[in-house]
Amino acid sequence: MTNRFSLAVHGGAGTILRRQMTAEKETAYHAGIKLALEAGYAVLEKGGDAVDAVVEAVCALEDNPLFNAGRGAVFTADGKHEMDAAVMEGTNRHVGATAGICGPRNPVRVARLIMDQSEHVFFGADAAIKMARDAGLRFEEDDYFHTEVRWHALQETLKLRAEGKESDDPARRHGTVGAVACDANGKLAAATSTGGMTAKAPGRIGDSPVIGAGTFADNQTCAISATGHGEVFIRYCAAHEIAARMRHRGESLAVAADHIVMEDLGKNDGSGGLVAVDANGNVSMPMNSEGMYRGVVTQDGRFETFIYRDDEPHQG
Amino acid sequence: MTNRFSLAVHGGAGTILRRQMTAEKETAYHAGIKLALEAGYAVLEKGGDAVDAVVEAVCALEDNPLFNAGRGAVFTADGKHEMDAAVMEGTNRHVGATAGICGPRNPVRVARLIMDQSEHVFFGADAAIKMARDAGLRFEEDDYFHTEVRWHALQETLKLRAEGKESDDPARRHGTVGAVACDANGKLAAATSTGGMTAKAPGRIGDSPVIGAGTFADNQTCAISATGHGEVFIRYCAAHEIAARMRHRGESLAVAADHIVMEDLGKNDGSGGLVAVDANGNVSMPMNSEGMYRGVVTQDGRFETFIYRDDEPHQG
Numbered sequence: 197m198t199n200r201f202s203l204a205v206h207g208g209a210g211t212i213l214r215r216q217m218t219a220e221k222e223t224a225y226h227a228g229i230k231l232a233l234e235a236g237y238a239v240l241e242k243g244g245d246a247v248d249a250v251v252e253a254v255c256a257l258e259d260n261p262l263f264n265a266g267r268g269a270v271f272t273a274d275g276k277h278e279m280d281a282a283v284m285e286g287t288n289r290h291v292g293a294t295a296g297i298c299g300p301r302n303p304v305r306v307a308r309l310i311m312d313q314s315e316h317v318f319f320g321a322d323a324a325i326k327m328a329r330d331a332g333l334r335f336e337e338d339d340y341f342h343t344e345v346r347w348h349a350l351q352e353t354l355k356l357r358a359e360g361k362e363s364d365d366p367a368r369r370h371g372t373v374g375a376v377a378c379d380a381n382g383k384l385a386a387a388t389s390t391g392g393m394t395a396k397a398p399g400r401i402g403d404s405p406v407i408g409a410g411t412f413a414d415n416q417t418c419a420i421s422a423t424g425h426g427e428v429f430i431r432y433c434a435a436h437e438i439a440a441r442m443r444h445r446g447e448s449l450a451v452a453a454d455h456i457v458m459e460d461l462g463k464n465d466g467s468g469g470l471v472a473v474d475a476n477g478n479v480s481m482p483m484n485s486e487g488m489y490r491g492v493v494t495q496d497g498r499f500e501t502f503i504y505r506d507d508e509p510h511q512g
Numbered sequence: 513m514t515n516r517f518s519l520a521v522h523g524g525a526g527t528i529l530r531r532q533m534t535a536e537k538e539t540a541y542h543a544g545i546k547l548a549l550e551a552g553y554a555v556l557e558k559g560g561d562a563v564d565a566v567v568e569a570v571c572a573l574e575d576n577p578l579f580n581a582g583r584g585a586v587f588t589a590d591g592k593h594e595m596d597a598a599v600m601e602g603t604n605r606h607v608g609a610t611a612g613i614c615g616p617r618n619p620v621r622v623a624r625l626i627m628d629q630s631e632h633v634f635f636g637a638d639a640a641i642k643m644a645r646d647a648g649l650r651f652e653e654d655d656y657f658h659t660e661v662r663w664h665a666l667q668e669t670l671k672l673r674a675e676g677k678e679s680d681d682p683a684r685r686h687g688t689v690g691a692v693a694c695d696a697n698g699k700l701a702a703a704t705s706t707g708g709m710t711a712k713a714p715g716r717i718g719d720s721p722v723i724g725a726g727t728f729a730d731n732q733t734c735a736i737s738a739t740g741h742g743e744v745f746i747r748y749c750a751a752h753e754i755a756a757r758m759r760h761r762g763e764s765l766a767v768a769a770d771h772i773v774m775e776d777l778g779k780n781d782g783s784g785g786l787v788a789v790d791a792n793g794n795v796s797m798p799m800n801s802e803g804m805y806r807g808v809v810t811q812d813g814r815f816e817t818f819i820y821r822d823d824e825p826h827q828g
Contacts, residue, residue, distance in 0.1 A: 291746060427633045
């Protein structure tokens with residue numbers, strides 16, 4: 197039996213205002229999201245595995261300095277990078293997750309490595325980096341992860357903080373990339389990767405590697421990758437709660453995902469959004485923020501990308 | 513309005529066989545569990561807060577070398593200690609969690625510190641240790657955490673591993689302590705603390721600090737602290753799934769908790785158990801293992817402790 201396959205990706209949510217955008221930047225974001233969709237679609241259209249699809253899609257976002265993960269990861273308060281990532285598949289609920297790493301070019305591949313090779317599912321930074329080295333994953337020097345726009349954002353944030361203020365732009369404070377897929381066999385997978393929050397306290401672990409909060413997959417219900425104010429996503433076990441509503445209340449993916457994002461998160465300081473897919477290939481991408489870089493591609497090969505909440509689909 | 517208050521604690525689950533026990537050891541375990549109950553009860557009977565109660569109860573278990581947390585924490589494969597802990601309260605879902613720490617005498621107090629002082633909820637080891645030092649929490653030298661029985665267990669496990677075997681005693685592989693409470697105001701809280709698994713890979717993070725897996729609290733439903741094969745508890749978001757079944761299916765605490773422990777975990781290699789309390793003070797302590805060191809005390813001041821699954825209540 198062949199399922200309808202589909203893939204959705206996000207590149208972070210936040211206050212994305214049209215007046216602060218340029219046509220050039222919009223084009224670059226749409227192109228970046230589309231590139232990630234293409235990387236995952238190339239796997240799925242060959243009948244490939246959902247895990248491969250989400251990992252390739254997330255790698256494309258990690259390699260793009262526009263997004264807060266991998267190369268474009270934001271800086272911590274002490275000017276370093278600490279990246280979190282997770283991957284989960286929905287057939288056996290296999291999981292790999294890590295927190296606080298810097299060095300591996302693609303943190304999501306480290307999460308994948310943990311999922312594939314370890315009896316454990318979650319590793320701190322030093323152990324994960326050692327596993328990545330031992331496995332021959334690609335590493336990059338510090339300057340690869342140094343982007344001017346992130347460095348500038350750190351300086352701005354530290355300056356505001358010194359003045360006792362906070363940035364009015366939540367997008368500067370958080371951002372994440374992620375992908376969810378349903379493959380032709382109805383297998384679901386989710387992957388999430390992030391640099392965290394600009395000027396975050398060193399050591400802070402967000403929701404991305406917390407299974408059930410920022411990342412979740414179960415073939416019975418859905419695959420979820422979230423982005424936003426991670427602390428609130430952790431408190432509300434956001435990703436798992438969507439699956440729970442589907443299983444226990446019989447809600448559709450769209451109804452369950454909307455409820456969590458608008459009610460549980462939206463009414464409790466949990467700004468952000470998520471991408472979600474169910475085992476029939478239905479996709480949902482709710483947000484309670486002004487925008488979320490996101491896109492979807494289905495079996496028919498139609499690529500659609502979006503920036504603002506009320507955006508028309510952009511078919512690049 | 514005054515609720516019926518109650519407190520339950522556990523000191524780890526596993527293959528606890530009567531033939532390997534001595535009367536002396538049983539007495540020591542019962543006494544250790546009772547001491548923890550007394551520490552929490554002292555808070556609750558004065559009308560104190562559920563968070564204070566679970567933290568004090570867990571500290572008593574951390575200070576007791578019999579249990580795998582704090583002083584009695586097991587050794588990692590490279591002969592060190594890496595402790596995880598979390599605390600969560602059910603009124604505002606405030607959370608504090610940390611992973612991989614060694615030094616603070618009471619890891620649960622570090623989790624509490626994070627909950628009370630940080631806008632973030634989850635910190636890696638270095639950051640958490642620094643926060644603990646800055647806050648003046650009590651630290652101990654390495655020899656405090658060196659117990660002969662744990663060192664011997666590590667040597668045994670490493671020897672078996674070198675021979676290509678595994679210990680047949682899951683209790684040697686995992687163990688955790690935890691407490692849940694409902695206070696006189698109907699506020700719920702949960703706390704969990706662990707040294708992890710004997711000979712675990714350095715850097716491995718278990719379910720204890722993963723909110724929704726090994727620790728969870730929400731006044732609407734329940735507070736949960738789990739112990740067992742943590743990887744499976746993470747995959748099944750065990751603690752949050754109990755709350756979800758109560759909210760969405762209207763199940764009682766006992767029915768929901770039993771279902772997770774016997775079905776979701778028990779049938780998927782997730783040996784272990786948990787202690788749970790709801791906002792009416794009802795307590796449930798299901799396990800799918802041979803035993804779990806555990807105890808409960810309610811408003812009437814009756815202390816009951818247990819070791820084996822089919823144990824009669826021990827009133828020390």
